[in-house]
Amino acid sequence: MAASVATKAAWKLQEIIAHSSNVSSLVLGKSSGRLLATGGDDCRVNIWSVNKPNCILSLTGHTTPVESVKINTKEELIVAGSRSGSIRIWDLEAAKILRTLMGHKANVCSLDFHPFGVFVASGSMDTNIKIWDVRRKGCVFRYKGHTEAVRCLRFSPDGKWLASSSDDHTVKLWDLTAGKIMFEFTGHVGPVNVVEFHPNEYLLASGSSDRTVRFWDLEKFQIVSCIEEEATPVKCVLFNPDGCCLYGGYQDLLRVYGWEPERCFDVVLVNWGKVADLSICNNQLIGVSFAQSMVSSFVVDLNRVTKSGSVLHGLLRDDKHLVQPTAAGSSLRRSYDRPSTACSKPQRMKHNSESERRSPSSEDDRDEKESTAEIKNPEEYKEIFQPKSSITRTPPRTSEPFPAPPEDDPATTKEIAKPSPVVEIQTPLPNQENPAPVQRPPIASSTPLTRAEPSVIPAARNEPIGLKASDFLPAVKSQNQSEIVDEAAMSQIRKGHETVCVVFTNRHKNLDTVRAAWSTGDIKTSMDSAVAINDLSVVVDLLNIVNQKASLxxxxxxxxxxxxxxxxxxxxxxxxxxxxxxxxxxxxxxxxxxxxxxxxxxxxxxxxxxxxxxxxxxxxxxxxxxxxxxxxxxxxxxxxxxxxxxxxxxxxxxxxx
Incomplete structure (x- = not known):
């Protein structure tokens, strides 16, 4: 019964090949939940619309792998930090590079946009935190205090504070106007991967590799509660928009937490692996993860998730998490005062070096000229970033939720980069008591119905990497050309088949040679024969066996x-x-x-x-x-x-x- 509940509450939306090499970072736009940015070892930043298989915009300029990316609140700017320490900001509406910022001496691990002002915060493996003025292209402040890599940065909702988490097991709160640290929160015993401000109250959540989530009071500067003894480290956290609960992303799991007292409301099985980011759209939680060059997106229907003080009803519930319902009381903490205008520039400490303020240089100008924003899909780009009305720009359409796949067709969730046709699907929604069929919106909800989509659009990439789906699945297939299509498809499938067979045949022969030596019981002779063959794959196979038994x-x-x-x-x-x-x-x-x-x-x-x-x-x-x-x-x-x-x-x- 639990498994069926999980199936109805969460599903895979899509898989895409996001880059020509490994994906190193990705982030969702928090306003719409529909915009996705990916950074790769190919030094590119690619922009996608969730549930669309084609890349909208590809941004170049970095010369080393992109380690971190962040989209601003209005979803009109994107910032990316690289392994070399450089930072680049692109204007998505104008499709051009806006700024190049240089100053960090190591990988840029974390980034965040100020909610109102034109500032960007960056954290690095050089342990420094820097605040950059986007207009003036310079660093206006540098915070020192962490002793290891800064893994996450978050501005407070009112724009007055900055929270940072680090591999040094600490969370620090910085006062932007005073230009100094306000408090250091200690208690985690492992690297702190993520921090998140409550949307309304003076409350901060932090998630760590020590498998705990801690809640901190920002008035009394003390711990409120701690969620302990989870099975795996928390990868990302997100407060519900109304602040009623916190979502924690774990290996293949979504957990829903309360903090006064600490408790787990619900646990949902989502096979997303190591989830990298979360966002909420139309009461659906969107989660994204990556493995090698693949990026996967998942949906959790929050209508089917327990978010308040009632007995846990979801999957994998644990008796230690079951609590009695508690009355929802008003918060004892202050709420943020959000300014109506942009905040003032952070003050600089007297001892801050003037060298931190960098004026534009010819080197920066050259970097910006070499950076490009290549529009991969003009139609979707115009729809998202350049609407007909220039008065207001809305991110990808959010009026309709992502539809769930038919529950009797699990293969739908496993297809790679294959958009579904625009059809009406009758799918029963799991209601607690009386399930009733509900009219589902079209699959391609963010695309006008008048625009025809090809059945397969391969993900854009710098160079071809093997066969593409369109090579053997044509967009149009009529009956009178079915034989030609089948022949072409088989021709594509046969490409490289002989080579693969030869490789595996040789490997099998080499493994037989090693196995003959292994049967004598002499491990050293087996390894000598594997090395003599000069085939690393055979050495790896043998080491994987030896590693299982240390006594060998x-x-x-x-x-x-x-x-x-x-x-x-x-x-x-x-x-x-x-x-x-x-x-x-x-x-x-x-x-x-x-x-x-x-x-x-x-x-x-x-x-x-x-x-x-x-x-x-x-x-x-x-x-x-x-x-x-x-x-x-x-x-x-x-x-x-x-x-x-x-x-x-x-x-x-x-x-x-």
Missing amino acids: WKLDLCTIVLPQIEKLLQSKYESYVQTGCTSLKLILQRFLPLITDILAAPPSVGVDITREERLHKCKLCYKQLKNISNIIKSKSGLSGRHGSAFCELHLLMVAFQ
């Missing part, structure tokens, strides 16, 4: 494997990098103390062949680890899937730095 590792095996690990860590394949990290971690944990002790021991008296052999192996391993440490150091600053693994290895290899 010996010192002489390390001398063979370490050079291969060096290659794996520099591979373009994520699975190879992951296997290399796992193997290196096992070697460091089991053998690094032994290696350092033997190398530090005084020379032996007399002849000890066994000891000399062990010393030779240790010297060889130490030399190889020294080479690998340089790679680990260069990658320890990366964010993304393997960033934390490289950071952990960097700490384990501190003796080699």
Whole structure:
């Protein structure tokens, strides 16, 4: 029964190929919930309309991967920060670069637009927070206080404060007008991934990798409550627009929280993996996630989610979360006073270096000339950013909710970049008591009915990456040309088939060779044969087995494997990098103390062949680890899937730095 409730409450909306390489960041527009921006390792920022498979706008200019993106409240500007520390702001309405901001010395991890003024806040792995004046193209203030990367920044609804969270386990609140820190909230025991202000009250929520969500009172500067003992770290949080509850995004789950007292109202199973951002539109919660070059969007119908003090009715409920209904009382905290005009510029502290204020330079001008905004889909671009009436601009249409797929057709939720036809669908809505069929709006709700859409629109990308759906699924297919279409489709499918078969045949043959050596029980001989074949895929297959049983590792095996690990860590394949990290971690944990002790021991008296052999192996391993440490150091600053693994290895290899 619980599973059917979850199926009706949440569904996958779409999957798209967002970039020609890995996606490194993405964010939803908070006003409409329909605008999506993605940043990639291809150094591009792409703009999408949720539930549309075609890219609207592609922004270039960055020369290193885009680490963070943010859309402003009016959804007319977008800012993107890169791995090199540069920041670029584009005007979406004019489709052009607006500003290039330089100043950070490392990855830009977090960004936020001021709700009223023309300011942007940026946080970096260099531990600094900077406030930029978009009009004057300069940094007007720099906040110092965090000791590790700044992961999230949020301006308060009244525009007077800035909250920051960091890998140093702290949350800090900064006074923009006074130009100083107001308070530091401590209590988390892991990196704090996200912070969010309550939309009305003086309340702040923070989510951490320590698997807790904490609520902070911004009048008394003390903790209100703490949600503890969740199974996975919280990735993102979002208050309901009326402030009645907080939504927490976890691995494949959405949790709904209250804070006075702390309790979980509901838990909804959503197979979104590691969700990256949340937004609300038409009482539907939109969640987006990414894996490699794919971006997925999901919908949770908030009409079917418990958001107030009643007994939990959803999926995966836990007795410890079940609480008695509580009467909804008025808040004891103040509400924000929102100004009717833009806020004044933050004051500068006396000791702040004048070098922080940068005047426009010829270098900046050159950067802006080299930055472009390429319109990929003119019709949708005009519809969203350049409406006929220039008096008011509305983001993508929000008058209609996203329709759920037919519940008896699960394949609908798995199609990649394939828009559904404009049809009327009769779908029963799950009511608590009397389910009744309800007329569903058209699938392509944000597109005028008079405009014909091709059945498949491949996602825009810099370079072709293999076959496209349109290669074997033509937009128009009539009966008299069905044979030609089928023949063309089969021709496309056959492309590369022989090559793939040869690759797999050779790999199977190589694995048989390694298996013959493995059957003798000599792991070292097996690894020697795998290395001799000179096929990293076979080495990875073998290491994945050896990694499962730590007792198989010996010192002489390390001398063979370490050079291969060096290659794996520099591979373009994520699975190879992951296997290399796992193997290196096992070697460091089991053998690094032994290696350092033997190398530090005084020379032996007399002849000890066994000891000399062990010393030779240790010297060889130490030399190889020294080479690998340089790679680990260069990658320890990366964010993304393997960033934390490289950071952990960097700490384990501190003796080699």
